[in-house]
Amino acid sequence: MREATLALLRDLGMTTVFGNPGSTELGFLDRWPADFRYVLGLQEAGVVGMADGHARATGRCAFVNLHSAAGVGHALGNLFTAFRNAVPLVVTAGQQSRSLLPNLPFLGATDAAQFPRPYVKFSIEPARAEDVPAAIAKAYRIAMQRPRGPAFVSIPADDWSAPCRPVPARGWFPDVAPDPAALAEAARAIAAARRPVLVAGPEADAEGAGPALERLAERIGAPVWTSPFSCRLSFPEDHPLFAGHLHAAPQQVSDTLAGHDLVLVVGAPVFTFHVPGECALFRSGVPIIQLTTDAEAAAGAPAGAAILGSLRLGLPALAALLPEGGARPAPRPRPERAPPEASSPLTAPYALHRLRAAMPPGAILVEEAPSHRPAMHAQLPIRDWGGFHTMASGGLGYGLPAAVGVALGSPGRRVVCLIGDGSFMYSPQALWTAVRERLPLAVVVLNNAGYGAMRSFSRVLQVRDVPGIDLPGLDFVAMARGMGCPGHAVATPGALEAALAAAMASDGPMLVEVAVDGAVATLYERP
Structure with a gap:
């Protein structure tokens, strides 16, 4: 099973492994192959954070190997963050040998697959040792589907020596374009608006669709605010259309967007709040159109209409349906800030x-x-x-x-x-x-x-x-x-x-x- 797993990881391009080793993982780490890179972290939360950063930087799924239930417990904070960041990870954890599990052994995890839920997209401890490589392959495909996120496989220690057939690598599901009819309806509403505004979130950067978002904003000729708590660049902050950063307070979001007759939210929830309050925008009747890959975020929006699908495919398609946006009022120029003065203590x-x-x-x-x-x-x-x-x-x-x-x-x-x-x-x-x-x-x-x-x-x-x-x-x-x-x-x-x-x-x-x-x-x- 070990050789089948290593072959699968090679085929998937996951030859960098982030981990903190323990006894239940030794079967996997035995005779470590020269073409694999092991990145050692000194605590499992850090290991998951490193894998998250690596996946973001490369645009590829990262592979994480944790030590048993205690290691998963250490890692849960950053596993939760990876889930919220929509970062693709395949996270494996060692489990005690199958023969010992009925007797609550040392390092054994009770119902290991439930431990990281609900903050993984998929979680399993395979019923048979020979099913482990196939479970890892499935975890990879699910992690890479948008919205991306971590997937988890618990692996008993004695599985690594079990006989197993090779598992061929398969690609993940390709990005799915939004419904053309929904895009056409959105284009008509945007074209009819006199003072539209964009709220941009992290999904465009995650998809490599940032330049397409810039072209859409320029086509519309509308100011662009970044969504609250955006975890990536949402819009270039030196762009003439960049308006600023929305804060995670309902009244301030509503006040900031007041005066616009259409709100287009691209790649973000509607909206992420941190303090309670009323958002009058939701009761104002102003149309809100949301483009996102995240069905849960779309379903949870308190107002507006959502269009699901890839931004990489959807943004150029929407821009092509719009007239040039030169007739709209230009965004107000942002005031120039005087540089802060040197002082002691430093500010x-x-x-x-x-x-x-x-x-x-x-x-x-x-x-x-x-x-x-x-x-x-x-x-x-x-x-x-x-x-x-x-x-x-x-x-x-x-x-x-x-x-x-x-x-x-x-x-x-x-x-x-x-x-x-x-x-x-x-x-x-x-x-x-x-x-x-x-x-x-x-x-x-x-x-x-x-x-x-x-x-x-x-x-x-x-x-x-x-x-x-x-x-x-x-x-x-x-x-x-x-x-x-x-x-x-x-x-x-x-x-x-x-x-x-x-x-x-x-x-x-x-x-x-x-x-x-x-x-x-x-x-x-x-x-």
């Missing part, structure tokens, strides 16, 4: 402004600094498709391992991990893998000595004296050096410039800890 906006200047062309940004996201949007505009990644789930511990995976999948490109001090502490072990793999990864830790997002939410929700928010006494440079990664701690403008320049030039990973003041923007202020 997050200033640090991000200087990070933008330091990043080389083509650099990829991976972000997990939620309390500083408003400042990031203002100071660090993203321009390149495939140039930005974050998590859609809200679960911390994704950013650093994901940056490692993105760097592994993007040879020749500088990757920058922008991360908060609280977020860093969830998966610091990923730095060790970055060192081992000699990745060109710059890790910029914005240290405001606490959970800044909680400080912001406390203000929004008008609560006081919340415990557990402050994080004093953490030394990120010492942690990095303990894993073999050089680092610099900076607190002044001059030191910041020198440290960022060194990190961008380093041929391996380097960490820059930036001490910033504790002030954070309100996350749901009006955009």
Whole structure:
């Protein structure tokens, strides 16, 4: 069975394996083949985050090998994130030998296939050892169907030595184009609108359909907002039609989109909210048209009509049905922002402004600094498709391992991990893998000595004296050096410039800890 599985993985192009090995996986790891690459992570949550980043960077399914039930438990936070990110993963986990399972053995998982549900698209522990390669093949096909996501196979330890016939690789189902009649109806409504607006989400970038989205927006001549909590670049932020970022608050979404007579939502839910409230837009009678690959998101929309199908195929088809959009009012120009001033202590906006200047062309940004996201949007505009990644789930511990995976999948490109001090502490072990793999990864830790997002939410929700928010006494440079990664701690403008320049030039990973003041923007202020 082992040889049949390895042959299948070769045929599927999954010869990079992300894992943290254990006794129940030794049958798979025995006599490791020279044409396979094993990427070792020191904790299973980091392993899944690395695989997620690698799948995003390459556009291919990634293969993950976890250690038994405990390893799956460690990994669940980032498995949930991979599900929300719509990232294709085949996740396998070791299981105790079949002969021991009736007696609740050490390392045995009770009903292993149920453990990661509902945050996998498919989950199975095959009834027979000889069925394992076929189960992996099915998991691959399901993971690659849109909306993509993780699939899970539990494998008893003694299955690897069982006899098994080879399993031929099959392709996944191809992208399916939207209904032409639905697109034609949408085109008529868009053409009749006088002040349409677009809300763009992460699906276009995930499909490689970003340029097609730009052409559609230009054809319509409408402003484009990015959807709340978009986990990829949704629209180039230097494009003349780019309007800004919607926040995850119902009233603010409604207020921002007020005055438009049609809302076209492309590749995003309608809408992702984080705080309660009324969205008057849903009762206004303004037509909402949603184009998405995600049937669940379409079914869950509280208003509007949805068109299901590939954006890669649907966006050019819709654009071809539309007249040129030159007669509509031009979007209002965005006001020019004065660059933030240098100060002591450093502010997050200033640090991000200087990070933008330091990043080389083509650099990829991976972000997990939620309390500083408003400042990031203002100071660090993203321009390149495939140039930005974050998590859609809200679960911390994704950013650093994901940056490692993105760097592994993007040879020749500088990757920058922008991360908060609280977020860093969830998966610091990923730095060790970055060192081992000699990745060109710059890790910029914005240290405001606490959970800044909680400080912001406390203000929004008008609560006081919340415990557990402050994080004093953490030394990120010492942690990095303990894993073999050089680092610099900076607190002044001059030191910041020198440290960022060194990190961008380093041929391996380097960490820059930036001490910033504790002030954070309100996350749901009006955009």
